[in-house]
Amino acid sequence: MKNPFLPLALLTGIALPCMASGAMPEYALVIRNHAYQPATLQVPANTKFKLLVRNEDATPSEFESNDFNREQIVLPGTTTTVYVGPLDKGRYSFFDDFHRATGNGVLVAQ
Template sequence: MMKNRLPLTVLCSIAMLSVSQSHAQQATEIHVTYANGQFRPSAVQAPADKPVIFRVKNLDAKAMEFESTSLRVEKVVAANSEGIINVRALKPGRYEFYDDFNDTARGALTVQ
């Protein structure tokens, strides 16, 4: 009986990997740099109904926290490092984000 289960397990793993790769290929990737306490660019765009991957490169000497209530995400990005934030598929609209450690660092994602 164990012989029959192994191929099924392998097939399920391959199917899940294919779905993950397909999902990653469909996502819109947005690169944002955080330097001198500000996001650059501070205004970004993405198409509607597609997942979004934010790649936030923190060039500052202290940690920052990428946060957004409307996107339902928060992630601390260590000093001089990069953080990856996965966001679900979004409907058209404007979604603000900010550094929770710095009130003046703000940005917005416009989804069309």
């Protein structure tokens, strides 16, 4: 299926997500030194998307959010997929339940 907004985007300089037709948007988070990088991640509002969470530490982490009701263990050296959304516009916090002092972040849905 053709993207009906592509000609308008090209004329106005609006950036569109780079994905195959019908594909779900993906965003990456890295856990390094028990902290999320980036700590603030902008995501589209009203759209379901995938978070690819990679743990580069030598110990397990737990990606968790009470705001969007997710909880997932991320073993050392692995990447896990967390499906999120659709979210209304706003800020949604997440944290590493095993490292609460350093593992905090926020999704900003726009």
